[in-house]
Amino acid sequence: MIWLYRVLLNLAIPFGLVSLVFRGFKNPQYWSRWSERFGFANKEVKQNAPFDLWLHAVSVGEARAAVPLIKRLLQEQPDSNILLTTTTPTGSAMVKMMLKESVSHCYFPYDLGWSMNKFVASVGAKMVLIMETEIWPNMIEAVHRSGATLVYTNVRLSERSYSSYAKFPNLVKRTLKMVDHFAVQGKLDRKHLELLGVDSAKISETGSIKFDVSVPPSLRESAEVMRRQLGPDRLIWIAGSTREGEEGIILSVYKSLKEVFPTLLLVLVPRHPERFDYMARKIQRRGLKCVRRTENVAELDCDVDVFLGDTMGELSLMYASSDVAFVGGSLEPLGGQNILEPCALGVPVVFGPHMFNFPDISRWTIKEGAGRMVDGEQGLKEAVAELLANPSLRDEMGSKGVAFIEAHRGALEKNYNLIESISKTKT
Numbered sequence: 001m002i003w004l005y006r007v008l009l010n011l012a013i014p015f016g017l018v019s020l021v022f023r024g025f026k027n028p029q030y031w032s033r034w035s036e037r038f039g040f041a042n043k044e045v046k047q048n049a050p051f052d053l054w055l056h057a058v059s060v061g062e063a064r065a066a067v068p069l070i071k072r073l074l075q076e077q078p079d080s081n082i083l084l085t086t087t088t089p090t091g092s093a094m095v096k097m098m099l100k101e102s103v104s105h106c107y108f109p110y111d112l113g114w115s116m117n118k119f120v121a122s123v124g125a126k127m128v129l130i131m132e133t134e135i136w137p138n139m140i141e142a143v144h145r146s147g148a149t150l151v152y153t154n155v156r157l158s159e160r161s162y163s164s165y166a167k168f169p170n171l172v173k174r175t176l177k178m179v180d181h182f183a184v185q186g187k188l189d190r191k192h193l194e195l196l197g198v199d200s201a202k203i204s205e206t207g208s209i210k211f212d213v214s215v216p217p218s219l220r221e222s223a224e225v226m227r228r229q230l231g232p233d234r235l236i237w238i239a240g241s242t243r244e245g246e247e248g249i250i251l252s253v254y255k256s257l258k259e260v261f262p263t264l265l266l267v268l269v270p271r272h273p274e275r276f277d278y279m280a281r282k283i284q285r286r287g288l289k290c291v292r293r294t295e296n297v298a299e300l301d302c303d304v305d306v307f308l309g310d311t312m313g314e315l316s317l318m319y320a321s322s323d324v325a326f327v328g329g330s331l332e333p334l335g336g337q338n339i340l341e342p343c344a345l346g347v348p349v350v351f352g353p354h355m356f357n358f359p360d361i362s363r364w365t366i367k368e369g370a371g372r373m374v375d376g377e378q379g380l381k382e383a384v385a386e387l388l389a390n391p392s393l394r395d396e397m398g399s400k401g402v403a404f405i406e407a408h409r410g411a412l413e414k415n416y417n418l419i420e421s422i423s424k425t426k427t
Helices: 002-011 013-024 043-048 060-076 089-102 113-123 137-146 159-166 169-176 187-195 217-230 247-260 273-285 315-320 340-344 359-367 376-389 391-407 411-426
Strands: 053-056 082-086 104-107 127-131 149-155 181-184 203-205 236-242 265-270 290-292 306-308 324-327 349-351 371-373
Touching: 002 013, 002 137, 002 169, 043 104, 043 113, 053 060, 060 082, 060 089, 060 127, 060 411, 082 089, 089 104, 113 137, 127 411, 137 149, 137 169, 149 411, 159 169, 159 187, 181 187, 181 411, 187 203, 217 315, 236 247, 236 315, 236 340, 247 265, 247 273, 247 376, 265 273, 265 315, 273 290, 273 306, 315 340, 324 340, 324 376, 340 359, 340 391, 349 376, 359 371, 359 391, 376 391
Parallel strands: 053 082, 053 127, 082 104, 127 149, 149 181, 181 203, 236 265, 236 324, 265 306, 290 306, 324 349, 349 371
Antiparallel strands: none
């Protein structure tokens, strides 16, 4: 199976290049730094190697979750030499914006045997951390052969992901046997790993690092400023991390709600930056007046319908400036996005039925009264309308969200202590 996997991946190289070309039409960043995709470390990595730690975070969500852990590591060990890899340009941009020069960055190579061997040798990392669950057999084997410690942290293994991996039991079991430890988010993740053949002694339940979201006072102050810019007397509904197929529903719901709540403003933040221009045109085609964040308008006119969040790294600020939040990736079968961010900010959250990437978190959010799951356009309209019409309900759900986050904090410290313990044991 491993040889078949390697042969098929090498045969797929031309398709990978074609994919980069086509993705580049939406985001030109995909047209650059191709050599990194094939294991050739960039100049920065070569100059700073060998690294104490190599941490991989696929895209924006994983990178944001990784940032508090990296800051915690640097707080205790300021001289640590850290490499952070991502797969997407948006993840790369997030790393540079949030961590600046404190870490080195490179794209994660394709899982080709020769490219991974070259990259692992160039990096020379003592420890490798993989955020959440990306099982790449050639990467795992290359790291294992190098003698580095390999840990999967903040692991979530949904029913869908487990079912996919379970189709190749021998390959997956052989591969996972080479991982030193898994820090999983919950009991279901542990169960799935054990069913895939992982020794239970290699698994620790540490919770989700995403609960350890911090809300600095400066964010609150900035949110007050933005609220004045958007309209202090307006009701504000934010739809964050939206995906293709959802915005049409959201805009239709907004037009219906506008008839009941004349001062309502929709803050729309698409998940992927390459869709910002497209969404601006789509909003205008719907006959709605749109202002983009990048226009830097000092104060919105009262007839503006949609404020388009077309910047990176400001979603928390926009959540904090709003009355009600909808989190995207959930009306379509895409698995959902992080609903804990608005909860931590005291904003009631609404999301769709497709939350299979966050099964425990979505269930707990509903149970604690901090959020609501809706099914389709009518359900979304009714839930948002009820929250907009009832300030006391918004306050109650917002308070429950904050309490919910506080009750589940601690995963960051557990992961840090686990990493430290494993590092000392290997030493």
